[in-house]
């Protein structure tokens with residue numbers, strides 16, 4: 489199992505120049521303001537493959553619309569958005585100075601840059617790219633890990649000494665292994681596949697179970713620190729068994745078709761609509777989350793859903809395969825069928841380690857984030873890696889494209905047709 493925690497974006501700043509309104513960073517597209525004036529900025533992620541982190545250092549943004557529909561104003565300092573998402577922000581630059589508009593790609597390999605200024609020719613400091621984020625436990629679908637009970641029983645460290653070192657860059661600080669005592673005292677390793685984590689000595693060399701308390705791992709004494717610095721050699725002969733397939737355990741996803749197109753199944757995916765987005769967990773200022781959004785107007789349809797459709801976002805990052813439920817469109821051209829006017833809950837489960845902006849044509853859906861009749865309505869939602877998102881939607885007659893808005897993911901097959909018909913009318 490190769491899970492590269494640095495594989496945050498498919499196409500990076502090494503090949504892309506990120507643009508604002510068609511202009512590169514050095515062109516410095518500039519919009520003018522009068523100090524004290526309220527300015528509405530509409531941010532449209534019109535890229536084919538890039539999730540951006542957007543901020544204007546020194547200038548708070550008040551988000552007033554999402555995907556073109558009004559939301560209750562919420563003031564933030566940064567937001568992350570995927571291809572096809574839009575946010576409208578009100579800013580009120582107070583003084584005669586310039587501000588840099590920063591659109592940093594999610595992997596921090598490059599930046600779109602523009603300027604807000606009182607006069608042409610002014611420019612503000614352009615902040616350096618921040619440190620590249622690495623995938624966390626949550627990004628690997630282990631966000632729902634039960635911290636209450638320690639169960640290393642099924643853990644297979646047997647294959648852990650090995651070669652690829654594909655987890656060598658893994659952020660153990662975020663995993664809480666480093667802290668040992670507090671962060672993950674009850675971590676259930678039974679769901680965790682370290683099996684193919686990387687055979688290289690040092691593949692997980694930084695992993696420190698030494699301080700972990702109360703482990704039930706037979707024959708392994710965490711308490712006394714017999715393994716203060718776990719590494720490939722030390723783990724080489726250990727086989728706790730039962731873990732070899734747990735990052736690809738289809739019993740967690742009975743809807744998913746087994747095959748090479750499914751590299752991982754999130755063992756414990758969680759609702760991540762309250763998270764700020766990959767890499768923005770600790771940036772030290774306010775970052776928008778989907779849970780901050782609330783529709784300004786009452787939702788047009790507030791009925792409870794009559795049924796639920798679960799769809800897994802699946803992929804193989806090594807082979808560049810993407811699909812829904814383990815199949816690309818060409819393998820499963822059958823439409824997802826709804827009745828006109830039918831109220832359906834769609835739950836998306838991201839079994840990959842990459843965020844996917846999932847988009848449906850012809851509809852706005854109501855994100856299920858506890859906002860009742862004022863659910864934020866969108867046409868695209870970025871499903872965080874290892875995360876889930878639910879939305880309720882009312883069928884509108886027609887044949888509608890439903891797909892990941894990462895262009896290459898869509899082309900690879902992460903796409904279906906949603907076919908909506910009036911009751912009693914045959915499908916075409």
Ligand SMILES: [Cu+2]
Nearest residue numbers: 844892894897
């Ligand atoms: Cu995608």
